[in-house]
Amino acid sequence: MSQQLTGKRVAILATHGFEESELSVPKAKLDSQGITVHVIAPDSQGIRAWAGNDWGDTYDVDKPLDEADSTDYHALVLPGGLFNPDTLRQNDKALDFVRHFFEAGKPVGAICHAPWILINAEVVKGRKMTSFPSVAQDLRNAGADWVDEEVVVDSGLVTSRKPDDLDAFCSKLLEEIGEGRHSKQHA
Template sequence: MATASSVKSLNGKRVAILVTDGFEQVELTGPKKALEDAGVQVDILSGTAGQVRGWNHDKPADSFKVDTVFDAANIDQYDAIVLPGGVQNSDTIRVLPAAQKLVKAINSAGKPIAVICHGGWLLVSSGLVKGKTMTSFASLKDDIINAGGNWVDKEVVKDGQLISSRQPDDIPAFNQQLIQALSA
């Protein structure tokens, strides 16, 4: 977990979590809490204003306030992006040009992209996995390989600025790796 020195070093950092309705709720709330506990400002970005609704696997869960819409987001304000999974969310967000533009911009800036579970679909559709080693929920293995990536079955994988994990059980390791990347 975050130490006193990492908390101090993360004050002033800002992270965007990109989602649409149907994201796996714990894959947003777990990283969001860990980041905020470390002093990071966390914004929820989505394709439309208002609220987005999380899911607990296959059941509707809580709604969350959208801080900024994709089209209005200034990626220069952010130190990293987090991409939660959830099949519905990930299948929807992957084809949104504004979401693709944001992940491409943060990638070009060399800033961390932390993706968990099905969240990797946005990176596949954005052309950002070629030559990268990453993990995901097992059902994305073929998509990642077909996009030129190297898929591995590990709790957390860091390849350059890309951090990836497989599923909700991996959230503690995912959070630790993201906080380390932001502390660097």
């Protein structure tokens, strides 16, 4: 475990319909480094994953969104999937929670369709990002510089395209968490 990661706390914000690997793999990688990880969701009774072509497992929620305080965390992870980000981007409490990480210069990781949440949180303008290809035009329309790359890092913002990119995504996410606050991270 890296000294830079000792004592770090990371929030994973998700709801029903998140892509299972995009929550389970980053959570396992963060856990393996001794990072405290909390799954935060609007529904405190557990959230159900989407696994490929059907519903997957139900995951425990560590803290309901109504009780979560973004100042308790050093970084944020947003898994994708279709249903999850589409629901969260319409939730004002979720958008406020996300914005805090940008305002505080904290690292944020978003994969697949999760940048939809960032678009609605109004934190993508002028940022170099990637995403699932179908989100590319949405990001461009919101003022982001979209590129088709495995992983993109822009001042503490880590984005990737799909589950196949999880190794690179997790590696860069751990690096950014280790670096801590980023002065150029902005809302």
